[in-house]
Amino acid sequence: MSLGSRSSRRHHRALQHRAIALVVLASVLVACVFHNGASNGSPGSIPSDLEPGDVVHPSPIPGSTDQTIELARTKIKHIVFVIKENRTFDTLFGRFPGADGVTQGTTCDGKTVPLLRAPDRVGDQLHSFFDGITDINGGKMDCFAQGGYVQYLPQDIPHYWAYARRYTLADRFFSSIYGPTGIEHLWTFASQSDHFIDHERPGQFGSASREFCDDPLETALAFRSMARQEQERIYQAEDEGAQGLAQIRASLTSRWPCFDVKVLPDLLQQRGISWKDYRGENPFVQPLRMVRHVRFSSMYRNVVDVSEFMRDVKARKLPAVSWLTPSFKLSDHPPTSICAGENWFVTEMNGLMRSPYWSSTAVILTWDDFGGFYDHVPPPHVDLYGLGPRVPAIVISPWARSGFIDHDTMEFASVLRFIETIFDLPPLTSRDANTNDMLNAFDFTGRPRPPLLMRPRTCPAR
Known part of the structure; x- marks a missing residue:
């Protein structure tokens, strides 16, 4: 040489x-x-808002000019928020070129291990609120369960990768709360959870189906009312990982998971903007069944079976804002087939892309929590609830930037902020008021991107 x-x-x-x-x-x-006043992970830094609270005016977001917002409003008339389950960014896209991904991880004993190739049906991992805190371990990202150190190859999830290549992939998108599934979905409507950290007690694993507002005997874990000084102690305990769990548990109470908080459908209905929650069969994922004024009013008629989404598309009755959640067996939640879940999404997108709605629609695809799987990026610690570990997100639209990786820091509240921005709505809480509005993922000045029609593939045998 x-x-x-x-x-x-x-x-x-x-x-x-x-x-x-x-x-x-x-x-x-x-x-x-x-987040305004949020910690960036430096020792001793405590956010001003430890509980998501009401806001009067949203904060300005760098890059979102009035001109950009007005242009976005002329192009986007329909938003579809698709929520799948239990995967991290490194699990699905750790090998994606140009993204912040890894192919190995660090364990609690300080070892570096490869992320093994995940099978189509991978085992379920612990992913409660407490598991999220333990696995993050004060930002070290090194205490995940052994079964969580896995990763899919591009050929294992080719359609998800195809959407990410054609449209915009976000590699700093986090879940709103440390976990688990049921309560995460509530944040996709409310940008808060009324102090709840779980949708039941003691946890979701192996328990009976939930009925929430329909069963006054049910209880779930929530933070009790605390003075600022105690909130700060709990916030600091969360940075201690497993060592802080005893103190965190001492701050909790059990109460009926039926309550009243303002949700985005409230704001939409007040402005006469159409919406629906298209929901597949999953007993743990019924967020609006926890919200009393929705469950026991005519609003709940807008919670419909997931099969109605494509019927509404074909009948040209798609609402302006949709939440689209598959049944459990098609949700990607372990131990279900990720191939089957991917095929479901391809089928829904093919139908939407073939319709007249495609030219004016933005689809946000994400996963509801980390599922106990490894990710190497420490989430910002913005309040008592999270952020939780990083999850994948893909922005699919004729106006999404093509082949773009969005490095902006975002969470579920960012999707709510995006909806609020497009339809000129006020924020729900300090979370969505102070987060990114996702407009960086779009280019409204260029030519619209064509549809990406794909054929569902044959899944591996069980």
Whole structure:
């Protein structure tokens, strides 16, 4: 090897290291501005809002000019929020070119291990609120269960990768709360959970179906009312990982998971904007059944079976805002087939893309929580509830940037902020008021992207 070639390689490595350092610095800066007053992970830094509260005016978001917002409102007339289950970014897209992903992880005993290839049906991992805190481990991201250190290859989930390549993939999108499934879905409507950290007690695993407002005997875990000083102690305990769990548990109470909070459908109905919650059969995922004024009013007629989504598309009755959630067996929740779940999504998107709605629609696809699977990016600690570990998100629209990786820090409340921005609605809580509005994922000045029609594939045998 010549001296010149060795020198050239050293120069190349130096440039690589410099580029990596700039990416890390940019990530830190983004986390710092993600929530007003939110911690960026530095010791002793405590956010001003430890409970998502009411707001009067939303904060300005850098990059979203009045001109961009007005242009977005002329192009986007329908928004579909698709929520699948229990995967992290590294699990699905850790190998995606240009994204912040890894192929190995760190364990609680300090070892570095490869992320093994995940089978089509992977085992379920623990992913409660407490498991999220344990696995994050104060930002070290090193205490996941052994079965969580797995990853899919591109050929295992080719359609998800195809959507990510054609449209926009977000690689700093986090779940709103540490876990688990049921309560995460509530955040996709309310940008809060009325202090609840779970949809039942003691946890979702192996328990009977839930009825929420229809069963006054049910209870679920929630933070009790606390003064600011105690809230700060709990916030700091969350940064201690497993060592802080006893103190966190002491701050909890059990109460009936039936309550009244303002939800995005309230704002939509007040403005005469149509909406529906298309929901597949899943006893643990019934967020609006927890909200008393929705469950026991005519609003609940808008909670319909997931099969009605495509019927409404074909009948040209698609509402302006839709939540679209598959049945459990098609949700990607372990131990179900991720191939079957991917095929369901392809079928729904093919129908939408073939319809007249495609030209004016934005689809946001994400997964509701980390599912106990490994991810290497520490989430911003913005309040008592999260953020939880990173989950994948794909923005699919004729106006989404093509082949773009969005490095902006986002969460479920960002989708609510996006909906609020498009339809000129006020924020629900300090969470959606102070988060990103997702408009960076769009280009409304260029030519619209064509549909990506794909054929469902044959799934592996059980």
